[in-house]
Structure formats: C-alpha cells, structure tokens
Amino acid sequence: MTEALVRPDPIIRFEHFSCGYVKGAPILRDINLEIFPGEFVFLVGQSGSGTSTLGCSLNGIIPFVQGWTEGSLTIAGVNVAGSRVAELATHVGVIFQDVDDQLTNLYARDEVMFGPENLMLPAAEVERRAWGALGFVGATDCAERFVFELSGGQKQKVVIAAVLAMEPEILFLDEPTANLDPRSSSEVFRFLTQLKRERKTLIITEYKMDELVSLADRMIVLADGGVVCDGSPREVIEQHGEELQERWGLWIPQAAELEIMLRQQKGWRAEPFPVHTAEAVKQYSGYRFAALPESITSSSSAVKSEALIRANDVTYRYSDGTTALSNVSIEVRAGEILAIVGPNGSGKTTLSKHFVGLLKPTLGKVVVFGKDTSNTSTRELTRRVGYVFQYPEHQFVKDSVEAEVRFSLQALGVEESEIGPRVQEVLAIFGLEGLEKRHPYSLSGGEKRRLSVATMVIMRPRVLLMDEPTFAQDRRNTERMMEAVLMATAADVDNLGSTIVLITHDMKLVADYATRVVAMHEGRVAFDGSPRQLFADRELLDTVNLEEPALFQIVRELREAGSPVSPHIASAVDFVASIDAMSIDGTGLSSVSR
C-alpha cells in the first residue's frame, strides 16, 4: 500500500487494450499494464506472442500506419489514439530487429541527424544531439562513413544513436542483439546499463536471458495475447521457471535452469534463487563436486573419420577486390556436428557457400565427396550436401507445405510411389502434419524454419549445412528443429550418424550440439577444435569477438574461486550430476549417493 503512494504516475498505461493487424484477429487481448518512469522491463514471449506488436503500439505505428486498437493506451500523459506518430516519436523510441531496414540514409551521421531534423529543431541543437548520441554509443568514428560499409555491430550502434538523438523518455528494443555476434551483443547490453542509470524507461525483448536478468527490474511474460507473469525477474523465474520452459517454450537463464534442476532432482534450494551467473557462482561455490562419470569425460575424444568435404588453402575475392577468405583449409568429417563461428563478416557464410559450389575459390581447391567444385555443378553437389539458408522464405518454391517437401524428391528423380511415404515421414518428424495444404508463407516462424530444413533433410543429404538455424527462434522451436534434424539424419549410410555443419552466432547451440568448432576471424581460420577448448581459451575468444556460454562461465568462475568442478562439464545435466553434496560446511549437508 505504502509503495503505491511513493510511486510516481505510470509513464505507460494500458487499459483494456487490444490490438492487431487484421480486424477481428487480435494479437494482444485486453492488456492492463502500468510501466513506471525509469523502469527496465524485460518483455518475453514465444515467437508470435505479440512482443513486437506491443512495441509498434507504443509509438503509434499501430493504429496510425497499420492495424487497429481498442481500449486505451496512455504514454507520458498523452492518449495515443488522439496523438500523432511524430509526437509519439519524441516520447518513445523503437528499435526493431533488422538493422538494415532502419538505416534509411546514406551516411551514419545523416542517419543520426535525420530524426531531430524532421522535428525541425535548430541546426545547432540537431548537431549537439547527434554528436552526443554517437559519442554515447561509441560510434563517432563511423559518422562520415556510408551506412552499408559498417559492420553489423556498428550498424546497430548507429541505429541506437539515431533513436537516442530524438531524446525519447522511453525506449523499446525488439531483440536488439538477434543479428549480432556475442561481443557486439555485450556492447549493446553495456549501453542499456548506462541508459538505465540515466533513468530512461526501457522495454526490451530478447530470447536469450542471461545478460538481461541482472539488468531488468521487472519481467513481463506475454502468452496467448495476454500478460501471464509480471514481477521481478527473480520472482517470475523462481515461481514460473518450469512453466516458462515447458509450457511457453522459452529459455530461462542458465543459473535458474541449474537451480530448478537441483531443486527437482536433489531437493536442494539455494536462497535467494540464483538468476544470473554471478549468483550461481556465489551460491554453488559452497557445494561439493565429484569427479564426472567416465562416460562424460571420455565422450569428447572422437576418432578422426573420413573427410567428406575438404577445402585446401582457399582464398576468395569478391569482384570488387575485397578478400573474404584467405588461405582457409578445413575438413568436414563424417559423423561430426561442426559449428562454424565468428563475428559478422568473418567469412563463415562465404566459406560454406563453397561447399555447394555457389562460390568457387579464387585460389586453392574445394573437394566435396571427391569432386573438385570448380568443375562440378551446384546441382550435382547438392545431391550430397543440403544447404539451408538463413531466411526460410528464400528457398520456398511451391504453394503448399506438402508440395514444397515433395518437390525436393521430384528434383532428385525419386519414384512417385516412394515419394508419398517419405513425405509423410518427414512431415511427421518435423511436426508439420496437418499443415500439408497451407501455403509456406502463411506458417509461423518456427514452422517455416522446420519446413525449410525438412525440404533438405528429405533428400537424405550426407552433409547438412544450416546457416543461422536458430535465428529468431525461441527455445521450443530450436529444440524441436534440432531434435528433428538429428532424428532424420541419424540413419546415415555409414552409420556414423548425422554430419551437420552449423553456421551460427549462437554459442548455446554450439555448446549443446557441436562436436567440433571452427572459429573464423577476418577471413582466416583462427581456431579448429572442440567447443570446450574454444570456450576455455579466453585470449582467443577475445580476439575472435566471441563469448563463452553462461554454463561455461559458471564452471570457469567456480574453478577460479577454488571449487573442484570438473572442466569437462558441457551441459546442465553434467553439472547437476557432478554435485554430490549441497554444502561443505555441514549446514544442510545432504550427501547423495548416485
């Protein structure tokens, strides 16, 4: 009660608010929500749950540009329905996912000045704000460059600066790090910390929670168009952690996942409930760790198998003379799950396109199943190597889900009688049953992704290449897709299991699935080894702009703090299995024999 008296008026107030793009199909339903000045709100929800829609309603894109609203939404005392987009723009800055589409000027400097100029501010004020914002994000040196020459991280900085230059009190960021390499993502989180200190009201959506839970004051979970949880991140995750994972298909922070497993499997409760890595390290440093079972430590020593794809000293130059790859030598071996990682523009995609002959080396040689790609057609190579592009829409060529999958087999010349059963089998594995007649474009993000993978997997390629398979995918979609891929590709002719190449920024995906990692940096191979070796090499991670996943960070920090945790831990399951007592000082010690 007293809290309500102290609190200022809300800066955002939704009252019985509904909205959507098509009349009669609300995305958000009867939302009642108050957000207060200076709050840092972490907004989460499955893909398609309406988090982005909420952002569009805040700055009036809905209903003034598209869609409809019902009920009321007040921002800084202004009723949105009676306002204009331009007026709202001075209150709410919205940053969407795709940075390229948010750079509408040719020069970075013009981009940042664009908003204030539109507001008809005096030129001196425009300059003051623009340089201030560029300085804030650390992009002053980009000012005079063309926006399309910038790296992904620099683009994101310029976009943030452009919004900050309008000096909104509220900032809404929709998955601001989805396209960024881990290092650039951390930089974005640093600005957020700074903005929080400046008492801006921040609303952020992200699938990956580890960095954000420690910054956010409040966590709101959207599902089925409404608010299902609202509270401090600790409360929400402690009380609804399992539900978030199981029911809503979301990721929760690594620390919380470990704690939930410990509570479930061993009945131990750390108090307060740890939600971020530092807390986990603090809480678990008192726990007693046992040596890992042999099965876990030995699984990493894989025998070198036959190389299916071999790049020998490959150099690739674009027609404008830029060198994208220099002297790259790499093998893809049967039965491995190889992750190719590296910052934006490091040559990952360029390299993988060589594996199906979409690009031919300027110098050097690429041999795929014994064939030199320089004189073999892409069509020929794709009989053995499936390539799933980053955007599923780019690969759809038919008007229904079934026809899309069927087409892959027709293209291979498979007998008509064999096609039917194989199509049904693959649709079942990828969870696409019942959607046979739907148009591929009408599917949800997760379904589109699974369909695009299914069209490749059904051809039973010996190697499956996937470019950013987890891009814009929530936990459930990611797990369903990976499970399906592993199941469908397991029965390789050599019985070596799936041979998969993942091109990704997603270090969690690497940690969970990859058996080997190649890290690219400035067109060269900077590392080739196991995920564990990569994550253990701090210096290397630094040079290639990568960061270890939260689990590895927890293990490392525990070891640095003197806990005898096995460095071989590679999963939450290993971690929980390796703890055999809750505390070493005797209080609440409950030894467990496994």
Next chain:
Amino acid sequence: MQFAIQYLRKDSVLHRMDAITKLVWVFVIGAYAFILGSPLLLGASVVLVILTGAVLGGIPFAVFRGVSVYLGFLGLAVGIGQLIIRQGGAVLVPLPVVPITEQGLEWALRFAFRIMLISFASMVFIWTTDPRKLVLGLIHLGVPYRIGYGLFVALRFMPLLENEAEVIRQAIAVRGVAEVSGRREALRRYVMPLLVAAIRRSEDVAITMDSRAFGAYPTRTYVDPFRWTASGVALVLVYLVIAAVLIYVGAQMGGLFTRI
C-alpha cells in the same frame, strides 16, 4: 554494393561544387552535343570532358578506362547502325552488302562521339556528386522533400535488394528448380521471394521513417543546407564559352549539322 559507390568520395573542385550548377553543366554539354555536327569537334569535346573530370574532379584515368569499354561498345553499336542506314557520297570501302560510304562514316563518328560525350559528362557528374547534395539541391529547387528523400531511400536500398536477389538466386539454385521445372518456372519462383522481400523492406523502412517523425512537418531542418557555389557558376560559364566557340568553328568548317 557497386550501385551507390559509383559516387567516388574525394575532395576536389567538382566534389565541392553544388549539384545543381553541375547538373546545368551536364545539360550545357548535352545541348551543344546535339547542335554540333563535326565529328572532329565532338571527339575533341570528349577529351575535354575527360580532362575536366580528371583535373577538376581528381578522377583517376583508370576509372575512365574502366567505363570506356562499355561506352566504347555503345558508341560502336550506334556507329555501325549509322554506317548501315546513312548511305551516300563516295564509297570508301566497297563491302558487298553494306559498303562503307563517306556519309555513312561521318554519321557513324558523329553519333558515336555524341553518345560518348553525353555519357562521359554524366559519369563525371555521378562520380563527383554526393547523392546527399543532389537531393538537397532538388529540394532547394522546390521538389517536395518527401519525394527528394524517396530518391535517397532508393539509392540506399538498391544495393541491399541487389544483394538479396543474389542470395535468393542461390537459395533456389540449391533446390534445382531450373532443372526440374524449366527456366520459366524458375524465374517465377525467383520473383516471388524477391517481391516479398522488397515489400517487407519497404514496409519496414516506412515504419522506421515514420517513427523518426519523417513528414511530421511541411518542412524540416537541414544541418547542411544547400549552397550555390561560385566554382559551379564559373564551370558553366566556361563551358558556355567553349560551346559558343565550338559551334562557331563548326559552322565555319561547313555548317553545324553537316560536314567536317
């Protein structure tokens, strides 16, 4: 990426010049290219424009050489056309079906040089003009800023769409559409995702611009407003004098529109 980069960033007299007088310069050249008939004087003018670009615009000769192949080919194509159409006068080379005649050769050279003169002048303009300055100039001349910025956005997104088109082409090539359903079907399948991508982008761009208050007021602030430049006026005046001299000389040598 090549599209917008056709503007070569440098610091030179031509780069500093305002876009509008420079555009007038291109028009002056365009006008006298059509008045002047003498292939010799037209050829000399081509050299003059290249020198102007090189000296005042700091454009390396390698860049001129780069486009010369295309412009030379264009000139050749137009020239051969003229050679065939315009028959008359003494036969210079008695080829069987289309003999090269005196008049044919003259018209061939005239058209080839005209095309090259106008093209080179336009290229010098593009290489030395920051699109930002052009848009500001157009807005200064009264073009509504919403339309002026449309040009900007087009320049900005052309390379992106170009790039996306290439990715889609590759994505579809991997699926083997051309081999199975034929080239027409492949083209149809290629256009669809490209259209979807273009529509998605244009929607996103519109939303971004709206949320940066674009179009909120009838006018907007320009941190770098348009300014007329003396160098531009000087360039136009010098070329007007050159044009007058060339036209006079051309007339003395045998008429503006006919002989050498």
